[in-house]
Amino acid sequence: MKLTACILASIVCTSAAFAPISSKARAPAPLFMENEEIASFDPLNLASENDAADFDMKPAMASMIALAALAPEANAAGPDWGIFEGRTGSLLHPVIMGGTFLLSCSAAVKGFQYRRQRTLGDEISALKKTLPDLGGAASLSAAIANAEGGEEPDTALAAKLKAALPIQAEVDTLVAERKDLSSKGLRDSHFSQGALLAFLGTAFAIEGPLNTYARAGKLFPGPHLYAGAGLVVLWSLAAACVPAMSKGNDTARSIHIAANVSGMGLFAWQILTGWPILQKVVQLTKWP
Template sequence: MQALAVRPAAVRSSSALQRRASFRATCVAPRRTLAVVRASADRQQKSEEEQATAAATTLLAAAGLLAPFLLDTESAQAVPEILKGRTASLIHPAVMFFLFGGSVWAGWLGLQWRRTRELAGIIKEKKAQLPKPDAEGNRAASPLDGEIAALEAERKELIGKKLNEQHSNWGSLLLGLGVTISIAGAFNTFLRTGKLFPGPHLYAGALITVLWALAAALVPAMQKGNDTARSLHIGLNTINVLLFVSQIPTGLEIVGKVLQFTSWP
């Protein structure tokens, strides 16, 4: 009789535990779903903000490059002399040399981060080529074991450098500072001379500014795993660096003229 009395209590205890577990699962599931929905909404909002920023930057660049053609020459030149002096005139080439180095460094960081992503697929392929374990779960040693270990160590080291964050930070700096200094350079020339000088330096500079904006506009698609956007991003920035190289000789010629026709400050 005592055994019979204990059994219903155990059954009731087990049933109560099951109900509690079911209740907890019912409460946790909506929370997890809500967290996923919120994360997705945050990503979408961030993507929309980045697209809006890129579009605004493009419009700003276009407006800045076109403004000198629309301004009255005499009114534009009626500014403090310091804005037309040697110091202000040398800001553009000095910052652009810095941004040229920054472009090369940002490109290197981006390629290293791409290598980090590719390593995951390479490691997975090599693991699939390993000998199958026997019935007891033992697997024969393979030369691939050493390769896989080396690749995993390389990937771990690259991940530890936070290359994606560094690349993103440098990209933001190039976009913001680059567009600003590009427009400032054109305005400085217009303030000093009353006109712009159509030619390779002006045209390449305008194209570099546009390419910065286009490359930034591809970032939201890249964050969603779009390989086409990633390839375009790399291609646009490669063209950008090559254009930067072409700017060095013409830029040095302009610096020479600035030193010849301006005075401090």
């Protein structure tokens, strides 16, 4: 309302500035004029010697001063962001990012479990190579029974086979572990959680500074903001390694793991540096 009133006052004052201040009424021009009158035709009296005195600078200067006085207030008033300026919008960022941290932990656990599932095959194959020849038997227990039975038991072979029983037990344990991990669908679950993490994390890493700017009119560069920016970069790097990882590239897999582990460290640092900010937001904002 102040801005509207000031504009109207400015228009009125500016109009008054251009109004003639002479008290003499100007006579209307005759309908028919003689030749000498046509030659000096000047209905607006632009050629008058008193034109310089017809403009009063005082009303115009008053309107300009009024606009200048109101300009800082008009410029300072930003758009009304509604609920996004209040406590609800301000708490949306820490709540979502807190959930994203838990999602990141879950994705990390599933990623390492899937890695364990993939590498178990190599461990099992290496252990099986240390087992003695079973002589065509289906299992180590059957080979021992064959060595001890029959008309001429082979006690030496039976002893050798029995010495391999701890190795066979370890193989059986690893096979059972791999079967259990395979039943959990870790590969698809890890990929789905990683994709959701990249989306939510990036979206709300941008939402946080936007909310701060809407509420305070400026940003506050510091460890929390820098850690968030670095975290988004690491998420992007980890996601960029996925195509090469699917083709068995171990270098890409190592970069993927390193980026995510470093990201977890930055995420933890963000929580520590964001806690004082959260307390200040709660203190300075109101519901909704």
